[in-house]
Amino acid sequence: MKLGVILTESKRTEDTFERLQADKLSVVLAGNGIYHAVIKENGNTSKVLDKAADFYVLTEDLESRGFTSADLVDAKIKQVNYDGLVDLIMDEHDKFVWL
Amino acid sequence: MKLGVILTESKRTEDTFERLQADKLSVVLAGNGIYHAVIKENGNTSKVLDKAADFYVLTEDLESRGFTSADLVDAKIKQVNYDGLVDLIMDEHDKFVWL
Amino acid sequence: MAEAKELKQLFVVQRPPYKSENPKLALTHALASQTAEIYLDDGETVLPTIAFVGDGVLNALNNQKSMDHYGISSNENHVQMTLLIDLRVLVCKEDLEARGIDAGRLADGSALGADMSIEVVPFSEIQKEMEAADQLLFF
Amino acid sequence: MAEAKELKQLFVVQRPPYKSENPKLALTHALASQTAEIYLDDGETVLPTIAFVGDGVLNALNNQKSMDHYGISSNENHVQMTLLIDLRVLVCKEDLEARGIDAGRLADGSALGADMSIEVVPFSEIQKEMEAADQLLFF
Amino acid sequence: MATLTIGVFSSLVGSMSLDFAVKLAEAARKKGHDVNVWVSGNATMLSKKGQRSFKDYSSLNKTVESLLAEGAEFCACEACAEARGYKKDDTMENWQRHSMDWYLAKCAKSDKILHIGGE
Amino acid sequence: MATLTIGVFSSLVGSMSLDFAVKLAEAARKKGHDVNVWVSGNATMLSKKGQRSFKDYSSLNKTVESLLAEGAEFCACEACAEARGYKKDDTMENWQRHSMDWYLAKCAKSDKILHIGGE
Numbered sequence: 001m002k003l004g005v006i007l008t009e010s011k012r013t014e015d016t017f018e019r020l021q022a023d024k025l026s027v028v029l030a031g032n033g034i035y036h037a038v039i040k041e042n043g044n045t046s047k048v049l050d051k052a053a054d055f056y057v058l059t060e061d062l063e064s065r066g067f068t069s070a071d072l073v074d075a076k077i078k079q080v081n082y083d084g085l086v087d088l089i090m091d092e093h094d095k096f097v098w099l
Numbered sequence: 100m101k102l103g104v105i106l107t108e109s110k111r112t113e114d115t116f117e118r119l120q121a122d123k124l125s126v127v128l129a130g131n132g133i134y135h136a137v138i139k140e141n142g143n144t145s146k147v148l149d150k151a152a153d154f155y156v157l158t159e160d161l162e163s164r165g166f167t168s169a170d171l172v173d174a175k176i177k178q179v180n181y182d183g184l185v186d187l188i189m190d191e192h193d194k195f196v197w198l
Numbered sequence: 199m200a201e202a203k204e205l206k207q208l209f210v211v212q213r214p215p216y217k218s219e220n221p222k223l224a225l226t227h228a229l230a231s232q233t234a235e236i237y238l239d240d241g242e243t244v245l246p247t248i249a250f251v252g253d254g255v256l257n258a259l260n261n262q263k264s265m266d267h268y269g270i271s272s273n274e275n276h277v278q279m280t281l282l283i284d285l286r287v288l289v290c291k292e293d294l295e296a297r298g299i300d301a302g303r304l305a306d307g308s309a310l311g312a313d314m315s316i317e318v319v320p321f322s323e324i325q326k327e328m329e330a331a332d333q334l335l336f337f
Numbered sequence: 338m339a340e341a342k343e344l345k346q347l348f349v350v351q352r353p354p355y356k357s358e359n360p361k362l363a364l365t366h367a368l369a370s371q372t373a374e375i376y377l378d379d380g381e382t383v384l385p386t387i388a389f390v391g392d393g394v395l396n397a398l399n400n401q402k403s404m405d406h407y408g409i410s411s412n413e414n415h416v417q418m419t420l421l422i423d424l425r426v427l428v429c430k431e432d433l434e435a436r437g438i439d440a441g442r443l444a445d446g447s448a449l450g451a452d453m454s455i456e457v458v459p460f461s462e463i464q465k466e467m468e469a470a471d472q473l474l475f476f
Numbered sequence: 477m478a479t480l481t482i483g484v485f486s487s488l489v490g491s492m493s494l495d496f497a498v499k500l501a502e503a504a505r506k507k508g509h510d511v512n513v514w515v516s517g518n519a520t521m522l523s524k525k526g527q528r529s530f531k532d533y534s535s536l537n538k539t540v541e542s543l544l545a546e547g548a549e550f551c552a553c554e555a556c557a558e559a560r561g562y563k564k565d566d567t568m569e570n571w572q573r574h575s576m577d578w579y580l581a582k583c584a585k586s587d588k589i590l591h592i593g594g595e
Numbered sequence: 596m597a598t599l600t601i602g603v604f605s606s607l608v609g610s611m612s613l614d615f616a617v618k619l620a621e622a623a624r625k626k627g628h629d630v631n632v633w634v635s636g637n638a639t640m641l642s643k644k645g646q647r648s649f650k651d652y653s654s655l656n657k658t659v660e661s662l663l664a665e666g667a668e669f670c671a672c673e674a675c676a677e678a679r680g681y682k683k684d685d686t687m688e689n690w691q692r693h694s695m696d697w698y699l700a701k702c703a704k705s706d707k708i709l710h711i712g713g714e
Binding site for chain 3: 107109130138160165166167
């Protein structure tokens with residue numbers, strides 16, 4: 001399946017995410033999930049980014065929290081806004097879940 | 100200071116608790132905090148219980164979640180109900196916080 | 199005659215009970231599938247399955263006394279009712295074991311007269327259900 | 338003449354911004370200390386101090402664009418207003434460093450004309466404030 | 477164009493899940509998709525009439541009103557609303573109030589869904 | 596006997612923080628303590644008039660009413676209430692509505708406080 005996942009927590013409290021499998025997996029970091037894209041805790045990038053997936057960060061939420069594209073810890077993270085998110089949901093994946 | 104702490108989360112998402120110091124420290128496990136008193140994750144008791152403190156579990160919340168005193172993982176955890184909690188707050192500590 | 203069409207929904211419950219209303223809403227929404235037909239065309243049905251994973255497995259325990267202490271129906275009771283209307287309820291085996299919870303501690307549908315029982319299954323089984331489902335709702 | 342009595346409250350903010358309203362409520366409640374006197378006796382005052390710890394330090398960053406994107410005043414703006422009324426705002430040094438955040442990224446009270454600045458202090462200092470405070474409120 | 481149904485269960489004023497849902501609905505509508513929004517649990521709060529705008533809070537009413545005017549459907553969980561003391565009269569104009577079966581059926585009729593649970 | 600002020604900020608119907616606050620207030624009152632309760636943020640919901648009792652939800656109105664009758668003070672944050680569309684008329688009888696300074700002052704006048712934040 002082509003699965004999209006929206007992560008909105010700065011610290012995940014469950015391990016469902018790590019176990020999820022999909023033929024195509026996209027992860028959208030939104031809300032406080034954006035911290036995975038910009039914060040290195042004690043120098044380490046978030047384990048969330050270890051997942052084999054396409055990564056996106058929601059621009060509106062990134063900037064609302066005081067960060068910009070210059071702060072992204074990994075070049076593989078693409079920015080997406082609400083407009084782009086609609087296409088990810090409607091056209092590019094079978095299912096989209098909010099973890 | 101004599102400090103009481105109410106823990107209500109099954110997984111703490113911050114480390115304030117570990118750093119807190121007090122001359123007398125009491126920890127009341129309430130809400131989903133009761134899982135620290137009854138669940139061993141992969142055989143290990145919760146790190147919350149490593150803290151040098153007097154431990155209490157709120158009876159009403161323990162039983163609402165399907166557990167009883169027989170399930171407590173450590174004999175040092177005392178049961179307290181709302182009635183007893185009032186005395187802990189009003190008489191036995193200077194300050195009481197909900198983490 | 200309309201074509202019979204069954205839409206499969208998987209409700210994945212990953213959070214512990216009572217802190218948030220979410221796990222209970224998963225169960226009440228599943229129960230509501232019984233009457234969804236009034237909004238659907240002839241022959242169309244929705245069939246939810248519930249899967250408890252992670253801390254969500256704690257919703258499925260028996261002996262929950264929330265009615266006695268808080269006057270609130272327990273999530274155990276809702277699991278039983280879900281079984282009573284013949285919906286499948288899956289509980290992740292690894293997550294139960296990691297928490298040291300014996301399967302004998304799980305809610306018992308037969309106490310309410312249900313024919314169905316909770317199915318304790320490995321996560322791989324739940325993964326398959328996610329793939330098979332037409333729609334996926336994480337609570 | 339009533340005895341002058343100042344009650345010290347420490348507001349400890351330990352959660353990140355926006356997900357929950359709590360961090361902002363800590364700041365709006367601190368601002369409300371300005372008018373608490375109407376409910377107090379002559380000479381009585383309440384003096385809140387704000388301490389950001391753990392993920393709470395993320396509330397104190399500058400350049401928050403929540404007004405542009407969501408039409409909501411930023412927590413940065415509330416930190417600035419708190420400084421403007423001469424309340425102390427502490428940010429835990431270790432927690433900033435653990436997140437790789439430079440102190441230069443913190444909200445700047447002087448932009449609104451405040452004399453006070455955020456104080457970046459070790460956790461031991463915040464511990465001392467907890468002991469010194471008459472009342473302790475964790476947000 | 478297709479149909480998107482969004483269910484929101486968590487939170488409300490002050491958290492951003494409702495903001496997310498409304499902004500996503502708006503963006504989907506702009507692209508010509510049909511949109512349904514279901515609010516249940518604490519999110520039922522979005523349906524309350526007479527919310528006053530403050531700079532400190534997200535104020536979603538206006539966006540919701542224009543989405544309604546353009547044909548988007550918004551529906552509040554009836555039991556969730558009653559439990560919170562929101563009577564029919566308390567509900568914003570043009571909102572629907574139904575039981576949870578409405579949401580399941582709308583999902584069944586939609587090309588894509590996004591269920592926003594969380595806390 | 597002493598005075599306890601409880602502030603509740605998080606959640607509402609469905610979560611248990613409000614249940615906790617009300618049960619603690621009740622237990623404190625039974626022991627002869629004076630009790631003040633402040634609800635702010637989403638907890639403001641506790642002050643809404645006309646909440647209907649369902650078995651699936653905690654129903655705290657009756658306990659709150661008897662606590663009020665015994666002299667406990669309950670106060671809702673005015674701005675938080677207005678932002679949620681709760682007008683004065685929407686408020687349960689005998690509740691107060693004030694700005695946040697009321698809470699700080701009540702704390703200052705109390706022997707002990709319990710501030711319930713959380714999410």
